[in-house]
Amino acid sequence: MAVEEKEVGFLGLGIMGKAMATNLLRNGFKVTVWNRTLSKCDELVENGASIGETPAAVVKKCKCTIAMLSDPSAALSVVFDKDGVLEQICSGKGYIDMSTVDADTSSKINEAITSRGGHFIEAPVSGSKKPAEDGQLVILAAGEKALYEEAIPAFNVLGKRSFYLGQVGNGAKMKLVVNMIMGSMMNALSEGLVLASTSGLDPWNLLDVLDLGAIANPMFKMKGPTMIQNSYSPAFPLKHQQKDMRLALALGDENAVSMPVAAAANEAFKKARSMGLGDLDFSAVFETVKVLQHQS
Numbered sequence: 367m368a369v370e371e372k373e374v375g376f377l378g379l380g381i382m383g384k385a386m387a388t389n390l391l392r393n394g395f396k397v398t399v400w401n402r403t404l405s406k407c408d409e410l411v412e413n414g415a416s417i418g419e420t421p422a423a424v425v426k427k428c429k430c431t432i433a434m435l436s437d438p439s440a441a442l443s444v445v446f447d448k449d450g451v452l453e454q455i456c457s458g459k460g461y462i463d464m465s466t467v468d469a470d471t472s473s474k475i476n477e478a479i480t481s482r483g484g485h486f487i488e489a490p491v492s493g494s495k496k497p498a499e500d501g502q503l504v505i506l507a508a509g510e511k512a513l514y515e516e517a518i519p520a521f522n523v524l525g526k527r528s529f530y531l532g533q534v535g536n537g538a539k540m541k542l543v544v545n546m547i548m549g550s551m552m553n554a555l556s557e558g559l560v561l562a563s564t565s566g567l568d569p570w571n572l573l574d575v576l577d578l579g580a581i582a583n584p585m586f587k588m589k590g591p592t593m594i595q596n597s598y599s600p601a602f603p604l605k606h607q608q609k610d611m612r613l614a615l616a617l618g619d620e621n622a623v624s625m626p627v628a629a630a631a632n633e634a635f636k637k638a639r640s641m642g643l644g645d646l647d648f649s650a651v652f653e654t655v656k657v658l659q660h661q662s
């Protein structure tokens with residue numbers, strides 16, 4: 367399949383897709399790109415990409431196509447709608463959806479693709495804008511093993527490690543569990559920063575102390591300083607983090623897993639969206655904690 371031949375289609379040039387497609391180009395892949403807002407293809411074309419006018423046109427041209435789209439409704443639309451992936455998928459063609467969606471969405475796409483003879487894996491990623499630019503993502507793949515193996519040269523460009531997790535749905539679930547934990551941690555950090563400042567401590571000292579102890583982690587180290595400076599340039603948009611909390615909570619509902627911490631974190635992300643912060647970085651949830659503090 368074409369991933370081996372270093373030729374891929376790429377659907378979705380948002381924060382992640384643009385960085386990932388650029389990386390593939392830099393590493394010698396021929397890439398044919400499509401984005402709903404077609405003008406976002408221009409920069410990629412300047413860097414050597416070809417353009418497909420529709421998802422169907424990309425799939426027609428390429429033996430393997432990667433998608434990186436915002437949410438379940440975008441992932442479904444690009445496959446099932448007019449001029450979508452299904453119109454051209456057929457035997458010998460592969461489709462790799464790297465968007466963060468729920469297992470049901472992924473299963474629907476898998477069934478539709480495979481019923482037309484195509485091959486499918488889901489492969490959501492852990493890691494944000496910078497890891498995407500640096501080819502340091504963690505890839506959580508599941509589905510047809512043969513396609514996974516054929517995708518390894520591309521995954522080696524995009525990520526520092528890829529996991530094969532078995533049947534379709536397992537990649538989606540793993541990603542949601544990871545992001546549920548991340549969203550809860552972001553809320554804990556936000557509350558810690560407010561508690562530190564309000565009780566007379568220097569929040570910069572808090573970050574230094576955290577970084578030297580058992581709960582040190584790259585997210586606190588990277589986001590803490592920008593949060594203190596009220597700077598929320600989006601790497602991971604807050605609206606997507608809230609989508610992931612919602613989908614993780616639905617997974618908890620299905621499995622009767624009680625998750626009060628995640629539920630509270632989801633409320634904070636919802637509040638942040640209602641404050642108009644959805645397009646900012648997910649660390650802007652800090653603003654909701656500050657608002658609550660000022661109200662008390």
Ligand SMILES: NC(=O)C1=CN([C@@H]2O[C@H](COP(=O)(O)OP(=O)(O)OC[C@H]3O[C@@H](n4cnc5c(N)ncnc54)[C@H](OP(=O)(O)O)[C@@H]3O)[C@@H](O)[C@H]2O)C=CC1
Nearest residue numbers: 378379380381382402403435436440466494495601602606
């Ligand atoms: N940013 C991050 O740090 C990470 C994000 N993710 C996940 O990766 C995915 C992409 O994230 P990111 O790049 O940040 O998101 P962006 O919001 O930057 O990009 C979203 C992309 O989806 C497209 N899109 C949205 N709705 C539709 C639709 N109905 N039909 C077709 N295309 C659509 C957008 O097109 P258009 O340009 O026209 O709006 C754009 O290309 C999400 O699932 C996210 O949860 C995973 C790991 C890290």
Ligand SMILES: O=CC(=O)O
Nearest residue numbers: 491492493494602
């Ligand atoms: O999904 C977001 C991430 O940082 O991973």
